Amino acid sequence: MAKEKVIAVAGKGGTGKTTFTALLLRYLTNRYRDKAILAVDADANANLNEALGLEVEETISMALDDIKDPRRVPSGMTKDIFMEMRISQAMVESDQIDLLVMGNPEGPGCYCYPNDLLRKYLEQLRVNYDFVAVDNEAGMEHLSRRIINNVDYIIITSDATARGLRSAGRAYNIIKTLKINAGKIFLVVTKTPNGEISALEDEIEKTGLELLGTVPADDMVVEFDLNDRPLFQLPDDSPAVQAVAAIAQKLQL
Numbered sequence: 001m002a003k004e005k006v007i008a009v010a011g012k013g014g015t016g017k018t019t020f021t022a023l024l025l026r027y028l029t030n031r032y033r034d035k036a037i038l039a040v041d042a043d044a045n046a047n048l049n050e051a052l053g054l055e056v057e058e059t060i061s062m063a064l065d066d067i068k069d070p071r072r073v074p075s076g077m078t079k080d081i082f083m084e085m086r087i088s089q090a091m092v093e094s095d096q097i098d099l100l101v102m103g104n105p106e107g108p109g110c111y112c113y114p115n116d117l118l119r120k121y122l123e124q125l126r127v128n129y130d131f132v133a134v135d136n137e138a139g140m141e142h143l144s145r146r147i148i149n150n151v152d153y154i155i156i157t158s159d160a161t162a163r164g165l166r167s168a169g170r171a172y173n174i175i176k177t178l179k180i181n182a183g184k185i186f187l188v189v190t191k192t193p194n195g196e197i198s199a200l201e202d203e204i205e206k207t208g209l210e211l212l213g214t215v216p217a218d219d220m221v222v223e224f225d226l227n228d229r230p231l232f233q234l235p236d237d238s239p240a241v242q243a244v245a246a247i248a249q250k251l252q253l
């Protein structure tokens with residue numbers, strides 16, 4: 001079986017990470033009806049599920065909190081087995097996409113042990129999939145703890161402003177210091193007015209990132225978000241849908 005392709009999306013708050021991830025997943029499910037796809041919401045303030053139109057009851061954090069308290073591990077069960085059971089309970093299965101939501105780590109104390117378990121578990125899990133797409137939070141918690149290591153592509157999103165691009169450049173520098181094993185790191189400029197970015201060429205250059213593509217400001221995205229409709233259901237003629245499809249094709253996904 002071919003090795004799974006892992007794509008992580010990172011970037012400043014509100015730059016369109018979740019929108020991009022949802023539309024990437026939309027592209028992959030439409031193109032490959034028979035491939036296994038895992039979506040990971042690594043944002044503590046999780047909302048990828050809403051963009052996908054999926055209900056979530058359990059998160060990884062809830063499972064990790066249980067592991068931390070030995071009284072909650074049933075007697076006769078090892079912590080590892082209990083963890084595996086709890087994490088599989090947190091998996092939301094839909095037609096084509098399985099979704100894991102990291103959730104919000106609660107309470108004080110060290111998460112080293114559960115993090116190590118989670119890392120190990122994800123390593124085992126990912127090989128069951130053809131594609132894994134990870135929607136990260138602006139703070140890049142999970143990237144920095146290297147819960148998800150060995151990614152093929154990291155996509156840093158920036159809105160179409162000079163300030164946004166400088167922030168993307170800083171995110172890139174942080175990611176480089178994390179020593180994540182990433183195949184390639186790209187820039188995607190989002191919410192561009194009519195796809196126009198020529199005024200930003202200098203700033204793009206200064207980020208040191210390779211520009212993979214742009215996602216135009218799309219009224220349909222705004223309208224769907226306004227009416228609380230899953231972005232996953234955007235029509236084929238949405239400019240954002242088409243732009244993300246072109247980006248996915250560029251990556252040969």
Ligand SMILES: Nc1ncnc2c1ncn2[C@@H]1O[C@H](COP(=O)(O)OP(=O)(O)OP(=O)(O)O)[C@@H](O)[C@H]1O
Pocket residue numbers: 011012013014015016017018019020043137138190191215216217218219221222225240
């Ligand atoms: N291509 C687009 N066209 C128009 N609006 C967009 C586009 N992409 C994102 N938006 C809007 O920008 C806002 C932020 O988008 P999104 O939630 O995808 O960003 P994010 O980076 O995931 O944010 P957060 O850091 O809060 O998780 C939303 O209101 C969304 O509707």
Ligand SMILES: [Mg+2]
Pocket residue numbers: 017018019043047135
């Ligand atoms: Mg988001």
